[in-house]
Amino acid sequence: MTAADPDPAMPPPVHLLHLTDLHLPPPGETVHGADTASRLDAVLDDILARHGPGGEMPRPEFAVVTGDLTRDGEPAAYRRLRAALARLPCPAHLLMGNHDKRAAFRATFPEARMDADGFVQQAVHAAAGLCLMLDTLEEGRPEGRLCARRLAWLAARLAESGGAPVLLFMHHPPMPVGMAAMDQAGLMDAAALWAVLAPHRGRIRHLFHGHLHRPIAGAWHGIPVFSLRGSAFDVALDLAPPPRQVSVEASKTPCYAVIRVTEDSIVAHTRALLPTPC
Ligand SMILES: [Fe+2]
Incomplete structure (x- = not known):
C-alpha cells in the first residue's frame, strides 16, 4: 500500500475551507483602492465550481x-457579506478580526453563536475534531486580546472535552513573526x-489564523500554525528593525485554502486564483 492508497481501516478525509481577511466595504466602496468584493466573489465562484454541486472536489x-470580515464593521458591509456567503456549499463559521464590530455583526448574523459574555466564540464538534473558534477582538484596537473571561471559556471547553483532538481558529497569530x-x-x-x-x-493538532495577509507556515510551542494571504490584499514582507x-502590496490574486484532515495528518492546500481586474 502506498501513501496514495486509502486505508480501509481509517475514516475518510474531512475537508474544510479556510478564508480570511475579506475586508468587505459597503457597496460601491473600495479598500486601499481594491474592489475587495469582486475578489471575494472570485473566491466564491471558484469554491462553488470545484466544491459545490457538480464539482469534482470534495464537499x-x-x-x-x-x-476581518469587513472594512470597518459597517452594517451595510455585513449585510453584503451575508448575501455573498449564502453561495457557499457548506456552513460557514465567522470569526472577529480587528476590523470588525460585534454589535453590527450580531445584527446581521443573529444566529451566530457566542459565549455567555457576548464574545463571538464557539466550540464546533465536527468530524474534523473539536474546533475551538476564539474571539481576539479588542474593539477599536489593532492588537488582539484574550481576556480572563475569554480564556476561562476556552479552559472550560478544553476541560469538558476529554481527549478529543482539537483544532484552533483565531484572527490574531499567537506568535511574533518578525514583522x-x-x-x-x-x-x-x-x-x-x-x-x-x-x-x-498533546491533542491540539493545528492552529489556523488570519491578520497577517501573508502565507504563513510554522509552529508555536510545537503547535503547527498556518495562515494565508486571504482575498482582499497582501501585506509586504518586511523584516527590518x-x-x-x-x-500594503497591490496583489490582485485572491486565495483561499482547503484543509484536509485525517486521523494522522493535516494538510493545508492554498488555492491562488488568477488576478482580478482591480
Ligand atoms: Fe486584515
Missing part, C-alpha cells in the same frame, strides 16, 4: 473565515493563552 464539512509593524498589532495575551493550552498540548509601517 467541505464547513468553511471558516478567520476575521515589526504586524507584531505590534499581534496577540497581547499569548503567554496566558499558552498557559491554558499547555496541559492539552522597528519602527516600521504596514505596507
